[in-house]
Amino acid sequence: MTSRIYAGHETALRAWDGGEGRALMVHCSLGHSGAWKGVAGHLAATHASRGFDLPGHGRSGPWDGQGVYQDVVCAQIRGMIADWEAPVDLIGHSFGATACLRVACTSPELVRRLVLIEPVFFTAAYRADPAFEAEQMAKGSEVYDSFRAKDYRSAARAFLRDWGGGQPFDAMSPVQQDQFVEQMKLVEAVYVTNNGDPDGMLGDGLVARLPMPVLLIDGAESPEGSHRIVQALDDLIPDSRLVTIPGAAHMVPITHADSVGPLVAEFLA
Incomplete structure (x- = not known):
């Protein structure tokens, strides 16, 4: 692993070699970038993959408590894409998926394809019902x-x-x-953004105008809220596909990497 400063925070970076494609992965709360190892292995034929530890996670520096946490993570994602080459394929899980969705909504030129695995954007489910x-x-x-x-x-x-x-x-x-x-x-x-509408993603119709293809994934055994969220997003996004992994729960990209990885590889090809 290496370390760089993004959005003013010491950020631990991890990379997996692969093909010419570029996949940037953002992990869930309480996790770390190593959680993507299984999925990254399935992408290697077509994509080099990169991940980073969120502030206060893994080997990254601590969260300083200043500002809005998701704002910082989105700034980190944009900085990493700038250091690589846009557009990239953006893959996120849980809270990481909410940050990926926000970057795709507000900076669509940075994202070629978007994969959202159980995004905890509860506002989408609440507005739908x-x-x-x-x-x-x-x-x-x-x-x-x-x-x-x-x-x-x-x-x-x-x-x-x-x-x-x-x-x-x-x-x-x-x-x-x-x-x-x-x-x-x-x-x-992250409660404020999971249950809010940062940058008017819903209120200003940004989700409904996403220009890139989007793959939504959830686990069949996950909490009801997870199913409600991905269904609401699938209904809003113009070019989306929703896949539910049998027998899986919220940690599906780790517990079922051999199911998630091929799905993502096919989608990104």
């Missing part, structure tokens, strides 16, 4: 209730139950638990 939003608000959220109480340990336990890779929080080592508890502050930091 206000009754679903009302139902979710009435139900409440253990994660965000814990945030309000500044109880990040309870937040980590609840978050990993719904959005993790299958290992319960209480089965982790104390070191792993402490790491996830600290990183929950980063999950809290």
